[in-house]
Amino acid sequence: MYGQIGWELQRSLSPLGDLVALGRDSGEYCGDLTNLAGIADTVRRVAPDIIVNAAAYTAVDRAESEPELARLVNASAPAVLAQEAQKLGAWLVHYSTDYVFDGSGDQPRLETDPTGPLSVYGKTKLEGEVLIQQNCEKHLIFRTSWVYASRGANFARSMLHFAKERDRLRVVDDQIGAPTSAELLADVTAHAVQDIKTRDDHSGIYHLTAAGETSWYGYAKFLIESAKVAYPILKLDPRAIEAIPSEAFPTAARRPLNSRLNTNKLKSTFNLHLPDWHDGVTRVLTELL
Numbered sequence: 001m002y003g004q005i006g007w008e009l010q011r012s013l014s015p016l017g018d019l020v021a022l023g024r025d026s027g028e029y030c031g032d033l034t035n036l037a038g039i040a041d042t043v044r045r046v047a048p049d050i051i052v053n054a055a056a057y058t059a060v061d062r063a064e065s066e067p068e069l070a071r072l073v074n075a076s077a078p079a080v081l082a083q084e085a086q087k088l089g090a091w092l093v094h095y096s097t098d099y100v101f102d103g104s105g106d107q108p109r110l111e112t113d114p115t116g117p118l119s120v121y122g123k124t125k126l127e128g129e130v131l132i133q134q135n136c137e138k139h140l141i142f143r144t145s146w147v148y149a150s151r152g153a154n155f156a157r158s159m160l161h162f163a164k165e166r167d168r169l170r171v172v173d174d175q176i177g178a179p180t181s182a183e184l185l186a187d188v189t190a191h192a193v194q195d196i197k198t199r200d201d202h203s204g205i206y207h208l209t210a211a212g213e214t215s216w217y218g219y220a221k222f223l224i225e226s227a228k229v230a231y232p233i234l235k236l237d238p239r240a241i242e243a244i245p246s247e248a249f250p251t252a253a254r255r256p257l258n259s260r261l262n263t264n265k266l267k268s269t270f271n272l273h274l275p276d277w278h279d280g281v282t283r284v285l286t287e288l289l
């Protein structure tokens, strides 16, 4: 099985060159990020020009009770990929998260702003970033937020599922960010990969999200209102979605309140436009309904 971004990358990267796509159980090559010797061997045998790592330990709450496993997958494995990429003179493209920040304030974070993760997941993802930067000269690290797709586990699919079964829903309204589709992430990655095939000076961290901002509540309301138009028999009336503060919905891991990321560096470096978050959500809804 591939993750949300991994699945979309297989589509978007396929026209750019020979693609070797690996999951956890990939037969001929080891794709299990808990097997550090195995993934080093895979890189040596495949000898790629560019490695794109979309796998991660993404269970944010479970990571609080499995910090070693989260660290192995999110930090130690990317470090090995970075070391092996460096030996080959290859690029390493990797994904990170807004959860590396502490969520204070209300301004979109720059790549250069101080980090301060609140959770084990955020800390291990930050450690992965640092180890990649230390071990591999040619890297692209895309920090993104609130990823969704028509497949996989995500907020949009959960909300639609609840909307079919429940007549009331309470959703957090004080965490602000930008829902970002795996499709957009994969397409932007393909543009960036095309760019780095011919130049070495764009190495670095980039913030990459859809444009605009909302809360989880605003996102849920938009989803259910739009879904209701196409699918009127949904049980949940969007007016029955209640906005609640984060304290009213305790979770094992603390989440940042301010998940806004400033994407100007990405847009100007790669000459790209990032669409508003509503566009991608509307599109994925047509696939989900």
Ligand SMILES: NC(=O)c1ccc[n+]([C@@H]2O[C@H](COP(=O)([O-])OP(=O)(O)OC[C@H]3O[C@@H](n4cnc5c(N)ncnc54)[C@H](OP(=O)(O)O)[C@@H]3O)[C@@H](O)[C@H]2O)c1
Residues within 6 Å of the ligand: 001, 002, 003, 004, 005, 006, 023, 024, 031, 032, 033, 034, 054, 055, 056, 057, 058, 073, 094, 095, 096, 097, 098, 125, 143, 144, 145, 146, 147, 148, 152, 153, 182
């Ligand atoms: N989802 C978000 O909201 C979000 C937000 C910000 C940043 N990101 C980052 O974006 C990237 C991709 O996220 P996503 O949303 O596509 O995640 P996802 O759908 O949860 O997919 C993660 C993938 O990683 C695989 N994986 C986990 N442990 C592995 C291991 N030991 N060896 C090999 N594969 C393993 C999973 O395989 P199994 O299915 O077999 O477990 C799954 O295919 C990650 O770096 C994540 O940190 C995600």
